[in-house]
Amino acid sequence: MPSAPQSHANPDQTLFRLLAATVGADKAALALTTLTIDPALAGTGDTVSRAQVAMALNAALFADLLDRVPTAQRYIDTVRAAGETIVFDHGALRTIDGETGDLPSGHMAFGRFLAPLGYEVGGLYPLPKLKMTGRAYVQRDLPETIPQFFVSELHVDQLPEAAQGACTNVFGTSKDPLGKDEWAALDTIASDGVCTFDTAVTALKGALACFERQHETPALADYELLLPETKEGAWIATEGNAFNHATTRTADVLALSDTLKDAGYPMKAAVEISQNGRVRQTAILADKVVRPFREADGSDVPLPVPGSFYEFITRDIDPETGKLDLTFDSGNATGIFAVTRNA
Template identity: 25%
Template sequence: MDIQQFFDRLWDDYVSMAPQAQRIHDAFVAEGETILNDHVAFRTFDRGMITLADLEPHLLALGYTRLEPYEFSAKKLRAYGYLPPTDDQPRVFLSELKCDELSAAAQHIIDGLVAQIDATRVRTPDVLWAGRLWNAPSFEAYQALMAESEYAAWLSIVGLRANHFTISVNHFHTFDSVEKVLAKVESLGLGINASGGRIKGSPQVLLEQGSTLADRAEFTFAGSQVEEIPTCYYEFAKRYRTVDGTLYQGFVAASADKIFESTDIRNPSHRSVLHAE
């Protein structure tokens, strides 16, 4: 599988979880803009056969190289950024939950999920859009994870897939700022993640980011209980040049920390949208 096939397949799975992304994409194309993907992000556990170290080789085989590590203490996460082999391909952000920082009860739930993974499913790059590699947890287990880590709860039911794609605002002409992009997205009737501000970051830290609130879809939990859960979202990023004139390639942990909350139903932005509906 070459890198273009990889991202084509990944996009198809992503928009099945976040149909808003296709709407946004098409809306900007209709305005004459060119869509270039700044980065794609994935979530995983640091348990079982799907740890960051297990998934990373698929990225390296596509020609990606490690950039730098990131830590998110409050959310109990570690991550790495990866640079693509050519500038027209997206960066990748791969994070994993530090499960040993959760309670014994939460770890027991996660261990029960990852124990079900078939080793053959992890050997090929399509594991990165495989979805859930285990049986659906009970809604009670989902809620127990949610009490400690929204990230863990999300992953337990949504599974392995692109958590978000990101439009490169640098390649836009008319909508040449993150705020202009967000205003256009809102004109489509879509909500914006305002946690930490509508725009995370600044020119001073060389990166500005904004994102939608995640789409929502019904999932069937164990026992046939059906609940609506946030799925995936679309992000928008504008990068600035460093002192040596090159475009900043990394990520800003403080901003990414708030971007994670695009999927968190407890985010006040989600609650306001739900109330409006």
Template identity: 50%
Template structure:
């Protein structure tokens, strides 16, 4: 792998030892292991981004990192299925595009297309799955959800607007130009890809100022998901490991004393099964009513597990992996970041 574009990009950004450690964690799709060249394809850039984001999630979720390290010691590699993130539609978001537009401008040039739309009515959100056109089964998908503030009270909407109006767009003019070039050519010169990747990673973070404690409580009273967005922004809400038997994995993790969801979420067609660790607790500085900064404990991100069955496509008569999601599953999994209140440290 050291002679591939993918490893060269990772080594250039992380250093050789760090890049090798990351590569040892994950199953690398063969479609992304292309010989070194002066130009890199969109699928190689997409895979590099996915690996960097996966590692970023592990740094934020100690329980997930412990599981991954256990897996590597046992001689297994993680099959990264999808990453999930949250956005907000139809509200002032400063210089950052509102809703999924902040990420479709990234995902489409990278080769992703909408592979399903999922109404999440119980939590007033809409989810969209993005699969890679060049290797849908092996390249991690993105599950991108939008919250609809207009479904909530006027006080809630005003608070959302106040918090998110401070957002700053991490994509500068040069990076936007590179994304347009990538979309047109389906490739970039290697030097440009290396310049673009850190900017793309930075997009998956909080771009706005933290709320005050009072603002956080207003949001939390009506939407745990919006309260989470107010402190964590567009960071990966979770990353997901595709495993052969999610039930066995859950039992094994429970036996180790790790906080994992009791219920397995099963799709209506029965082919997709999911569970997850409880979300990590993180501390965020927020101002109290007197303007004093207080360290508050709030829900962070989490690590998920999924099993997907293969099925016979009736139209093509070909066997396929079920890459779909399920609205019921998603809303059940989203509860992993729900919290009844924020607590000071």
């Protein structure tokens, strides 16, 4: 749903300063002039709210995804050239419900630090065809204007024994990026809802570090065991806990899909429509990336694999509440997951 741009790259505003202190002024300016930002989040002074930290986290992840996904950058360039901004609806993450070394297992690898930023689970979405479960994390203060996180977890115990062993080999080496200082900052935000500027920077940098690959380079043999059983598990083996995709909320995803296909984007073939008909989604197929794999002799071999991608969603008003339908749909989610399979 493009809208007229508003400048939120004012160096005196708290949100810009927080983002710039974390990712640099150039990336902060790019993100905050590309995204439609709720004016309530701009802020002044050195007191930072949990909502501002949450929005800064999303803006930083959005900027990082553009660095990693050329087709997403291409789309955003066209939006900016038209003088428009985008509504950032949600981002997605994939986790492992199994042995994960020093990391909490499954969705709590993220839920543990999203909760202090005002997030709560707003919906549970079984994904049985993928042996996964998804959870929608909604920011309580500004649920319609701060992006949600759709956090899925792969249930390792539902995989064949050999694939379970491969999961343990790969994900059992995970390290936890959150240390004492980061937790002290997050605990302050959790208890008070606000914090000092320096505390916010510490919390934000800690949260961002959680969106990296926390495990060691996967063995090629383990990856080859995972790939036929769970392409999602194979994706996590190479990409870790990276931001899987970012999503633009648009007025007419069906029309936009046709427009992007005509422009040569490698789009998902069909738009996914929820059972209630109010949520419609499609995506650009994942860009390929080159990742290292460990061979039996200890050397690394680089191979092309699916990376992250960009998604589009249309949400209608729920007639029972009169508010935007912020829910997801298990069928839609299962269909969207295919864009990293078909890249």
